[in-house]
Amino acid sequence: MHCMLQMISFLFLFSSPLSTISILLMIALIPNIQQLSINLNLLNMIFHVFLFLFCQDYVQKFKSNK
Structure with missing residues (x-):
């Protein structure tokens, strides 16, 4: 269940403007396999x-649309 939630939230993350930053961080954080x-x-x-941060951003947008 937790894994599924993470997968779903991962998809949300990649559909957000923060995706580029997160992808860059992933690449930067895994330079060698020992660590x-x-x-x-x-x-x-x-x-x-x-x-x-994404959830907060989403909530703000949702509130401003109403």
């Missing part, structure tokens, strides 16, 4: 921050 697990934890953290 992959650390990078994945960091990436997960950054991903949730982005998701939070």
Whole structure:
């Protein structure tokens, strides 16, 4: 369930204007495979921050449209 939620939120993230930044961060965070697990934890953290910002942005747009 949590994995599915992350997949869905991932799709939302990539449909947002932050997608370019997040893709660049992913590329920047995984330069070598030895540190992959650390990078994945960091990436997960950054991903949730982005998701939070995106949700706030979405809510603001929704409120201003009403």
